[in-house]
Amino acid sequence: MSVNQYIEQNRDRFLSELFDLLRIPSISADSTHAGDVRRCAEAVADHLRKAGADNVVLEETAGYPIVYGEKIIDSGLPTVLVYGHYDVQPSVPDELWETPAFEPTIRNGKIYARGACDDKGQVFMHVKAFETMMQTNTLACNIKFMIEGEEEVGSNNLGPYCKNHRDKLKADVILISDTGIVANDTPSIDVGLRGLSYVEVEVTGPRIDLHSGVYGGAVANPINILCSMIAGMHDENRRITIPGFYDKVLDVSETDREAMGNIPFDLEDYKKHLDIENTMGEKGFTTIERTGIRPTLDVNGIWGGYIGEGAKTVLPSKAYAKISMRLVPNQRSTEITQIFQHYFESIAPKGVRVKVTPHHGGEPVLTPTDSIPFKAAALAMKETFGKEPIPTRGGGSIPIVALFEKELQTKTVLMGFGLDSDAIHSPNEHYGIFNYFKGIETIPQFFKHFAALNQ
Ligand code: BES
Numbered sequence: 334m335s336v337n338q339y340i341e342q343n344r345d346r347f348l349s350e351l352f353d354l355l356r357i358p359s360i361s362a363d364s365t366h367a368g369d370v371r372r373c374a375e376a377v378a379d380h381l382r383k384a385g386a387d388n389v390v391l392e393e394t395a396g397y398p399i400v401y402g403e404k405i406i407d408s409g410l411p412t413v414l415v416y417g418h419y420d421v422q423p424s425v426p427d428e429l430w431e432t433p434a435f436e437p438t439i440r441n442g443k444i445y446a447r448g449a450c451d452d453k454g455q456v457f458m459h460v461k462a463f464e465t466m467m468q469t470n471t472l473a474c475n476i477k478f479m480i481e482g483e484e485e486v487g488s489n490n491l492g493p494y495c496k497n498h499r500d501k502l503k504a505d506v507i508l509i510s511d512t513g514i515v516a517n518d519t520p521s522i523d524v525g526l527r528g529l530s531y532v533e534v535e536v537t538g539p540r541i542d543l544h545s546g547v548y549g550g551a552v553a554n555p556i557n558i559l560c561s562m563i564a565g566m567h568d569e570n571r572r573i574t575i576p577g578f579y580d581k582v583l584d585v586s587e588t589d590r591e592a593m594g595n596i597p598f599d600l601e602d603y604k605k606h607l608d609i610e611n612t613m614g615e616k617g618f619t620t621i622e623r624t625g626i627r628p629t630l631d632v633n634g635i636w637g638g639y640i641g642e643g644a645k646t647v648l649p650s651k652a653y654a655k656i657s658m659r660l661v662p663n664q665r666s667t668e669i670t671q672i673f674q675h676y677f678e679s680i681a682p683k684g685v686r687v688k689v690t691p692h693h694g695g696e697p698v699l700t701p702t703d704s705i706p707f708k709a710a711a712l713a714m715k716e717t718f719g720k721e722p723i724p725t726r727g728g729g730s731i732p733i734v735a736l737f738e739k740e741l742q743t744k745t746v747l748m749g750f751g752l753d754s755d756a757i758h759s760p761n762e763h764y765g766i767f768n769y770f771k772g773i774e775t776i777p778q779f780f781k782h783f784a785a786l787n788q
């Protein structure tokens with residue numbers, strides 16, 4: 334039986350098994366779901382075993398387990414290490430979901446559920462593609478799976494795990510489906526991801542909350558101060574004003590920028606989809622460039638003072654914000670965090686004290702395009718989409734990609750199948766049934782071409 338025949342015959346089961354996985358609320362950020370996260374790891378392990386993987390284990394870490402499994406068919410063949418994550422983002426605010434986040438539902442050809450695209454749907458494509466290759470006797474490479482449960486909270490335990498299991502994880506390429514394509518009729522492969530520097534800031538004014546009439550006007554209000562400090566971090570051209578912030582930013586060649594300009598993109602659709610009248614970003618760059626090759630600074634959350642019902646006339650003692658900076662090659666996460674901290678402290682007026690607490694970070698990456706893995710992925714997509722994929726830059730971050738290079742000396746190929754409009758991390762996350770099956774069809778082609786190109 335051919336690969337496509339097998340997929341066709343098992344279509345309904347491939348969907349219903351994914352649905353079972355999506356019903357498990359494996360939210361790594363929320364400790365009340367610790368049992369669910371673990372249950373999800375066990376479910377992934379069971380599916381790998383049933384699909385035909387050997388030596389399937391839950392590798393215990395200081396946090397959630399890493400699911401490992403493998404099929405070594407011939408030590409002379411190349412080995413593909415598949416990475417993905419079974420944990421998901423929180424579903425809040427739940428009231429904005431049209432159907433509950435952990436009750437997968439099909440509407441308009443799309444599977445709605447938290448994790449449908451990021452990343453359970455995309456991980457499960459690999460499990461089902463593996464099953465398909467096993468059942469049709471077409472597995473052309475050795476395969477190893479490493480599916481973690483802490484990607485959405487910074488992958489803190491994955492680095493040490495890789496370092497301690499270099500031999501076990503030895504592979505010729507790391508294959509990841511945790512990114513997207515331009516459109517369903519425009520396949521693409523991300524050849525770069527942004528890095529991340531994430532900090533939390535605290536601004537303290539007076540010892541306690543004060544009467545805003547008795548003291549207002551005479552004492553620094555930490556929320557007012559924090560807002561003006563943050564506002565000053567962009568200039569009139571929407572460039573970040575932190576000294577040294579752009580020093581290491583790698584210039585992108587005119588040819589590469591021209592190629593980015595040729596990526597199909599409809600600004601009107603984009604604005605309509607987001608319900609905004611206009612886009613906004615760094616002067617001199619297009620929307621695709623702003624999210625692909627330029628660094629950013631965004632407030633992710635800001636709080637302090639009185640936010641209860643009605644009015645309370647108070648001059649707050651404290652103000653807080655969570656701030657993320659997306660980084661591009663060759664910025665370094667720790668260095669950017671440091672210069673942010675230094676700058677934030679330097680612009681604080683005397684009337685307040687400030688504290689900067691670094692959270693997780695990650696390095697930006699570029700993946701090669703002149704390599705065998707990239708060529709194999711391009712050939713595979715060309716076969717299943719009928720079109721050559723375009724190289725693109727992903728705006729998001731997968732910090733472990735840089736780490737894999739460091740700890741395992743292995744390069745990655747980012748063959749994702751999501752769409753920007755899939756609402757990952759947002760209410761009503763979804764994944765096209767088209768994309769799910771396109772992934773299941775394309776992955777075996779990758780293995781075929783990767784084996785052939787390595788001969
Ligand atoms: N799958 C995403 C990353 C992604 C999405 C890359 C779309 C390219 C395009 C991943 O699960 C994610 O959300 N990463 C986090 C970083 C992490 C340290 C929490 C992110 O980008 O915010």
Ligand code: MN
Nearest residue numbers: 451452484511
């Ligand atoms: Mn992801």
Ligand code: MN
Nearest residue numbers: 422451485757
């Ligand atoms: Mn994510």
